[in-house]
Amino acid sequence: MQTCPESTASLISVMGISMGDEGKGRVVHEILEEIESVSGKPAAGVMKVNGGANAGHTAAGLKLNLLPSGVGNPRVPQLLIGAGVVADPRKFLWEAKPLEARGLSVLSRLIIDEKTQVSDLSHRLLDLAWEDYRIKQLGMENRGSTGRGISPAYSDETGQWQMFYLAFKQDRKGFSSALQGRVQRATDTIRHVCKVSEKDWFSFFETLTEAEKRANEDSIEGEIFSPEEFDFIRFRANEPYALNLELLEEVYWQAGVELVSCIGDIRPFLLGNKPSSQPIVAEFGQAYWLDKRHGFTPNVTASHTTGSELFHSGGIPLREVREIGCCKAYDTKVGTHHFLTRIDHEADALGRKLAKLEFGTSTGRQRMVGWFDAVEKGNALRFGGFDELVINKLDALTLDDGIDCKLKICVAYRQKDGSIIREVPRSEQVRRELTPVYEEMEGWDTDIGSLSSYAELPSETKAYVSRMVSSLLEAAFPDGIESSKLPKVRFIGIGPDPGQIISDVPSTDELVAHSNLTPSVR
Structure with missing residues (x-):
């Protein structure tokens, strides 16, 4: 991956733009590897911004909920817990001691802010x-x-x-x-x-x-x-x-x-990290649509999940930050959420395949699966904001094992009166009355997990990526896409293992131009 040369931010935040479970932990891992590869030095630290033991990721082969996912990188010198986190002290020890038994230093790197809640x-x-x-x-x-x-x-x-x-x-x-x-x-x-x-x-x-x-x-x-x-x-x-x-x-x-x-005060550490310093990577739990104020109430979390929470949790004034929004190439939700693009994973062959991949790290619960909702992601960009986009699990949509179907992208919603909108209603009652407007795309049956460049992807895969991005931008910019504000696609995940990414993604302008096709609209 290439570090964006225009960014001098000493803070990089990684956050979800869907309903959680977007693979933020693997994104943090890739960002940490990139920082060290480009500069020859590790990141200054990794910070958990919000939530508590309700997040879920895997580090060093262990399923974790509370420690930031950067704990798996032994070269990261500081593991910060922000004041916006609520944490059981026993849980810190339950996660730290097994990692230390495997030879990974944890407690010597951990700084829990004094204002973190018990x-x-x-x-x-x-x-x-x-x-x-x-x-x-x-x-x-x-x-x-x-x-x-x-x-x-x-x-x-x-x-x-x-x-x-x-x-x-x-x-x-x-x-x-x-x-x-x-x-x-x-x-x-x-x-x-x-x-x-x-x-x-x-x-x-x-x-x-x-x-x-x-x-x-x-x-x-x-x-x-x-x-x-x-x-x-x-x-x-x-x-x-x-x-x-x-x-x-x-x-x-x-x-x-x-x-x-x-236990200490993380504010001086955050403030002392100058633009010339190695960056601190801030890791958010949950995602935009689970924000306690702006999410799909009542199915929300108890903390703020949008970018500004980094500064509240860190206890520092606003400063430049590079924000990375994460999503998957399809959608998942867990619990009792109203899921507009849900796929019946019992009746649909691709749905069955995706469902086998989707169980919660924190709870082990089966996640619901659905088609990519570009309206939700576009609204997250418009009102939440992010500078770069990561799309994970593109490989999961490969039509193997004899699966034969079109792929779908939700590009808009149809209201009860038949009118079409490209925004998420703030009323949950109104949202529950919507039906998704889909564009159908050709799928692919080629295994893409071993590919290393965007050019190697099948043409159908590239078309799907382009349309995901362009339909997201159409929802984000209702008055017309503004080239100066387009987020860069930082990388695309094509497998669960480290390094299974496509990082040479064309510019967003090129992706939008490539999506100038006439897909089937349903």
Whole structure:
């Protein structure tokens, strides 16, 4: 890959422009490799901007949720956790220690900002309780929460009950008092507001224990942790709606104390990184359409996922940043989202193939699959903004195994009155009444995973790429595409392994010109 010569930004952010699961972790890996290849020196650091243990990626062969994906590169000197993150201290250790057992330095590189918020068991119990409330008290369908306590932890911030990692560097009495108040509020809410039954209350601890023992099976088998480490039942009191507070406090305090050397102020580090310095790569969790304010409410995350959150989380003023928007060559969603371009993966052969590739790293849940929605990505460019575009998993659309079908791109929406629009309505009720307008494209059956240049791609593949890009731009620029504002296609992913990318993609102007064809419109 070629580093863009016009960019002098000391910050590079990698964010999703769909509904998450765009392969941002692999993009971070490729960017880190590129920085070192071009300059001969590694990036100055990698920063996790938002969210918590509800993100998912793989590093050094391990599935991770909390540590930034750059942890897998041992030459990156600093792993930063922004103040916009909510994190369970035990989770940091659950991820760091198995990596260190493999010879990878983690804790010596980790800097958790002092203003990062502490989450704990009470938030996870609240997460399960609110899901129980929605289903049993309100009669709503399962929202598919990750159960990691992310939303309740962020609720503490808006309720001004937050606890910061700074607490672990101070007197234990303050931590103890804050934790007691937090637990009391949680148990009162679970009992009196969510109206969780005693049976369900006790089952929550079993649910969490089973989930964490399964997720950390390798660490247990490798004797890095004992099974008791992931036993949540021990925190349950004998009577309902109560916790063994003494044990809970001891376990969380000791986890925090173990991390004290990793807790600091990341602001001077971010501010001290001059344009002439090696860049810092900022890694966002989730994606544009999951933003808590601008996403598809109520199926959103609890944090901000748009570019400006980098500066809130980092605690620094606005400065130049190079923003990379990530998507896949098709769409995926998880949970109860209304999915306009969804493919029936039971009836559709290509849908079945794609579905086999799509399971959540965090939850293991089957993702829904669908055709590329250019309107969503175009609106993410128009209102969220990004300088460069990465398209992952183009290889997955190869029509192998006898699959015979046309590929589709959603280029617009049809409203109930028959009119056509190229923007995402802000009303979820209106959005649910739309039907996608597709353009059909010829597919390809050539294996593209071993190719190394754009010129080698089949003509049908190049046509599909060109139309993805041009239809995205049509939605982003309703008054006409502005050449001066076009994002560059930085690379295209053609396989899961490092280096399986096409980086010599033609200019965006050339791609738009190449898409001047007359596809079938449905």
